[in-house]
């Protein structure tokens with residue numbers, strides 16, 4: 001069994017999922033969004049305990065090169081996009097047992113084929129031997145602008161919730177958001193989506 005793995009890490013709103021989707025459409029990579037696994041757990045479980053998580057039957061299927069996360073027959077991907085779910089996801093992501101669950105699921109999915117995987121620790125912890133690693137960044141103000149446009153929420157509210165998540169995601173003890181060893185850093189603040197994609201492609 002063999003797989004070709006690209007990891008893309010970075011803070012919320014840096015443009016990771018957007019670029020991963022382009023890799024699916026243009027280059028045939030299966031996209032695994034590890035944030036969606038954290039969000040699914042946050043959405044399903046009222047209280048996230050190790051016992052509840054061990055019983056959790058979170059299924060997945062790959063459709064059109066996207067990994068869909070399924071609970072009791074319901075696809076969760078499009079109903080876990082709110083900033084409230086994201087905040088809860090960021091909070092539960094501090095737990096070691098939650099991280100172990102997510103890492104195991106991501107590795108199970110990426111067994112054979114071409115995968116582009118985004119998150120906070122995709123290249124540092126989940127796939128340290130990835131074929132190529134990227135770290136996308138952007139200024140907080142630009143990320144908040146993007147997020148408030150996408151979710152139709154107030155800009156100052158976006159600034160608040162993104163800074164709170166940045167703080168939690170970079171300061172936690174286990175697998176904090178870092179630039180993975182060997183990752184190529186791209187600041188997307190002043191780049192269009194196409195410019196970011198072309199820059200990444202120039203490294204292949």
Ligand SMILES: Nc1ncnc2c1ncn2[C@@H]1O[C@H](COP(=O)(O)OP(=O)(O)OP(=O)(O)O)[C@@H](O)[C@H]1O
Pocket residue numbers: 010011012013014015016017018019035118146147149150188191192193196
């Ligand atoms: N280079 C860019 N220029 C302008 N807007 C962008 C750019 N990249 C992404 N966006 C927009 O910013 C928003 C956030 O992008 P995206 O969801 O890809 O970020 P992300 O890094 O995956 O965030 P998260 O970790 O929260 O999932 C989207 O609405 C997307 O269309």
Ligand SMILES: Nc1ccn([C@H]2C[C@H](O)[C@@H](COP(=O)(O)O)O2)c(=O)n1
Pocket residue numbers: 012034035036038039086089090093118119120121122165169
């Ligand atoms: N590899 C990952 C992916 C996600 N998380 C946590 C931290 C994020 O704030 C939250 C939601 O992620 P998003 O969908 O915004 O990418 O999930 C993490 O800790 N590690």
